[in-house]
Amino acid sequence: MLDYLTSGWGLQFLRAIGTSLTVAALSFVFCILIGILCTLLSRNDFRGSASLVNLYTYVFRSLPDILLLILIFYSLDGAIQSLLNRLPGSSDIRLNAYVPAIMSTSIVLGAYATELFKAGWADIPKGQFEAGQALGFTRVQSLVLVILPQVYRKIIPHLGSLSLISMKETALLSVIGIPDIVRTASIGARSTGSPFVFYGIAIAIFVIFAILCSRVFAYLESRARAGAQ
């Protein structure tokens, strides 16, 4: 195994880890933003917004990820390309494949995040909103200072699993040609004829990530629990 790693595959894998981590981290952040935004929308007085959010989470949680990724990837890619082509003098811009990739994973994961935030939000007693109002907070202040910190504390264990899922989701990117960990492993396996070594390395990377992740979230959880409940 060491032979492979020193003969250039090590570097390939490091790059692939960088790629996967970047995509995972960015889509994790974006899916949380989507989750908060959709929760606010579904709590909005405007009638259509709640059903729109429901439709979104329903569709994206019920269809297989890979189907959606391919669908979103190609339609987003096409849409962004044609938008860029309309701009004068920019016809030769090629879009980085990561942009639609990260967007599509964020949209898929955002559906899960939305359900999480909605559930956490529903757990906050009405009195918390009223106390915020009575103390004179603006809506945004009350959201950021009072409500979201409490939602965070309620859903933090689930955010841990969401972070694992966002890492796993990067494996799907190999389908759309992005050199993530899985794609690197499969190229290596095919070109060297040692599938067990290469897929073994990929598995090890995911397991190590999962262990580190659960450590981080265990720490965050213990901090969030301080007194509050």
Next chain:
Amino acid sequence: MTEGSPAPAIEISSMSKWFGPFQVLDDIDLKVMPGERIVVCGPSGSGKSTMIRCINGLEPFQKGRIAVHGQELIQKARTLDAVRKNVGMVFQQFNLFPHLTVLDNCTLAQRWVHKVPRAAAEKIAMAQLEKVRIPEQSRKYPSQLSGGQQQRVAIARSLCLRPKVMLFDEPTSSLDPEMVREVLDTMADLARDGMTIICVTHEMGFARGIADRIVFMDQGKVVEEAPPAEFFDKPREARTRKFLDQVVR
């Protein structure tokens, strides 16, 4: 504003409110002078909580007007903010922020709404916690306190914003009996300091001892309004007498 006739702290005139087709408040008139202590009582469902929640805009109303220290209450963010700066509110369920320490509960609004620097806000908070006799708990979280302690923190949290009027919405109703006294004592201290108070409560002993006036409500109406001696000893209305027979033994 002429001398000799000071402006009322709160003026409610012919205010009505409906929940859907159901009328919960019916033509309420109430004038509260600065420093006055008003106790509002009445059977459950009489609209007393709803009425005081209207005073700081937690509930909208459909008819009439409310003015707090001359500031008319309109359902617009800016005027609501202005009114709420003058009005503190204490809830039945305390509604402390569970993710913050007692001290942070008392400084959060000071720092973000009134833009008081942290150190100054903490000094004010400690002074108010001192006043409700609970300064030693400032580093604890609400869940580590008893109900009575939590309610005293909630009172301190409101006082930190230096309100001109304090509203109490059944402040002792969700407390264990042995904790009612400490909260009532804190409120009595506040009354002695000259705070304008409107309190919805079933504590008739408190009403008799502290209130300048008692307002009795039933079915969304103010039925009777009188100083405690008169209210308890010779109530005018039959409905008041019936209520008093049930609650005072």
